[in-house]
Amino acid sequence: MSGDQPAPDRILQLIFGYWATGILGTAASHSLFTHLEHGVDTADRLADRAGISVRGAQALLDGLVGLELIEVRDGSYRNTAEASAFLVDGLPTSLSPFAVLKMGHMGSLAGLPDAVRAGGPATVATVEVADNPHWEGLVQAIAAQSVPVAAIAAGLLGLAGAGEISILDVGGGSGVYSGIWLGLNPLARATQLDWAPINSIARRLLTARGVADRFTTVDGDLHTADLGTGAYDLAVYSHIAHQEGAEANTAVFARLRSALRPGGTLVINDYIVDDDRGGPPFALTFAGEMLLKSKQGATWRRADYAAWLAKAGFDDVTFHPTPSPATLVFAR
Ligand SMILES: C[S@@+](CC[C@H](N)C(=O)[O-])C[C@H]1O[C@@H](n2cnc3c(N)ncnc32)[C@H](O)[C@@H]1O
Numbered sequence: 117m118s119g120d121q122p123a124p125d126r127i128l129q130l131i132f133g134y135w136a137t138g139i140l141g142t143a144a145s146h147s148l149f150t151h152l153e154h155g156v157d158t159a160d161r162l163a164d165r166a167g168i169s170v171r172g173a174q175a176l177l178d179g180l181v182g183l184e185l186i187e188v189r190d191g192s193y194r195n196t197a198e199a200s201a202f203l204v205d206g207l208p209t210s211l212s213p214f215a216v217l218k219m220g221h222m223g224s225l226a227g228l229p230d231a232v233r234a235g236g237p238a239t240v241a242t243v244e245v246a247d248n249p250h251w252e253g254l255v256q257a258i259a260a261q262s263v264p265v266a267a268i269a270a271g272l273l274g275l276a277g278a279g280e281i282s283i284l285d286v287g288g289g290s291g292v293y294s295g296i297w298l299g300l301n302p303l304a305r306a307t308q309l310d311w312a313p314i315n316s317i318a319r320r321l322l323t324a325r326g327v328a329d330r331f332t333t334v335d336g337d338l339h340t341a342d343l344g345t346g347a348y349d350l351a352v353y354s355h356i357a358h359q360e361g362a363e364a365n366t367a368v369f370a371r372l373r374s375a376l377r378p379g380g381t382l383v384i385n386d387y388i389v390d391d392d393r394g395g396p397p398f399a400l401t402f403a404g405e406m407l408l409k410s411k412q413g414a415t416w417r418r419a420d421y422a423a424w425l426a427k428a429g430f431d432d433v434t435f436h437p438t439p440s441p442a443t444l445v446f447a448r
Contacts, residue, residue, distance in 0.1 A: 134222055139179035141219025144212035148176060149185075149195055149203035157192045202260075209264070214257040224408060231408045251314055255289030262354060265385050265438045266296040272436060273350070273381065273446070276300040281349040283307070284375060286338050286368070287356040291318030291331065293383075298327035307332045307348075309341055338368060343375035351376055354385035355442070358402065361412025362424065369428035369447075382430065384421065384445040385438075391419045398441035421445055 143149065146166040156165045163173040177193055180186040185199045195203070202211045230238045270276065280303045285293050288308035298304050308318055308331070315333035322328045334341060338356070351372045357365050372382050387399035399415045406413035418435055425433050430447035437443055 135179070136183055137215075137219055137222060139176060139183060140185065141215045143176050143180055143185075144203060144215040145219070146176070147205055147212075148173075148180070149199050149212065150205040152186060152193060152195045153200060153204045157194060159193075162193075207260075209260050211260050213253075214260060217253050217257045228404060228408055235407075236411050237408060251289070251311065252317065255314055255317065258355060259290040259292040261440050261442070262292045262385065263296065265354070265440055265442060265444060266293045268436070268438055269293075269383055269385070269444055270297055270300050272444075273383070275304070275350075278349070279303050281305075282347060283350045283352065284309070284343065284348040284372075285352040285354075286343075286372070287354070288318060288352065289314060289355075291322050293352045293354065294318070294331055295322050295325045295327060298322070298330050299325060305330045305332070307334060309334045309336060309338055309343070311335065311337075339364065343371050345374050346377050348376050349380050351380070351382045352385075353382065357384060357386045357421070358406055358415055359410045359413040362416075362420065364412065365416075366424040366427050369424055369430070373429040379448065382425075382445075382447040384447065385442050386445075387415045387441055388421065388435070388443040388445070389415050389417045391417050393417065396441070399443075402441075418443075 146168055148162060148166060151162055151165045156162050159170055159174040159177055162168075162177070163170040166173065168176075177186065177188070181188050181193075184196065185203070186193050186195055201207075202209055203215070204210060205212055227238060275281070275297055278301060281301065283294065283297060283304060283306040285291070285306060285308045288294060288310055291306075291308055294306035294308055298306055308315060310318065310333070312335035315335055319328060319331065319333060322331045353368065353372065356368075360368070369382065376382065387402045389399045389403075390396070393400070403415045406415065421435075422433050425445075425447045432446075432448040434446050435443055436446070
């Protein structure tokens, strides 16, 4: 085929794309990257250490080499730098729990044609159900994505030296922002609003980080809970806007404007789409996930955030790319 002719390779890779999710999720579920990191480097030894078959270990190793997550030389395998940084168990940045979680979601994609036809989930919208067990796995798995973002936001906002600040995290999940920010600033205090079972996970994790004495939780629904008035210097709304529609986001932003002190900052973090809907790829693709799981959610454009925030009373809005697929928004 001449260089100018389209080739089918990329489309075939997309058709078989679910294999990447399966191989990565399976390797993560058997802690393969962790064993490799500890120097266990052949199929036989990995099979023994992970308690899996030699044939299975070899198939996983071949798949991982194909996915360029590990390297092989003279029959000895090792992690790439990327796998060492993001797939070894126990690291705060480990995406392995997320890989296992998403592998478990693959079956739900069979419902996408119906969701596309109907304009939403055929049965229950996962994200709108309080106390949904979905959250319990998700919030702990997603925390690794928020770790670098929380650190970047802290740097940009000068949080470490900001003194006695008060933080409100709406839908805080694992408490990842509070954990990192309270760790950086010993005078800061944080309040998290979330469902009760999720708040207990956050309290457990922040106790382990030694900052729980400055961390309060409020159990409730973010659409209706009392957020207070003029009580906070910072509010966080991370990975929530994509599950909500325009009206709900605008209403929460207006309540957060009132909850903040004058000059306080609302920090939004989400997968945000360019105004012409031409990119970035991850945010564009994630819209399908929200179609499948929510009644009103989507990945929203910068222009949407700017319009909703202006309507809610914020007059200074800035966007900051991060090394994750998400963008930070600061609104004052
Ligand atoms: C995708 S997670 C994001 C967690 C965290 N903010 C982060 O960025 O890592 C969404 C969080 O919002 C919470 N949540 C979703 N809908 C909610 C609602 N209506 N009221 C309170 N919390 C809600 C979920 O329990 C979950 O902790």
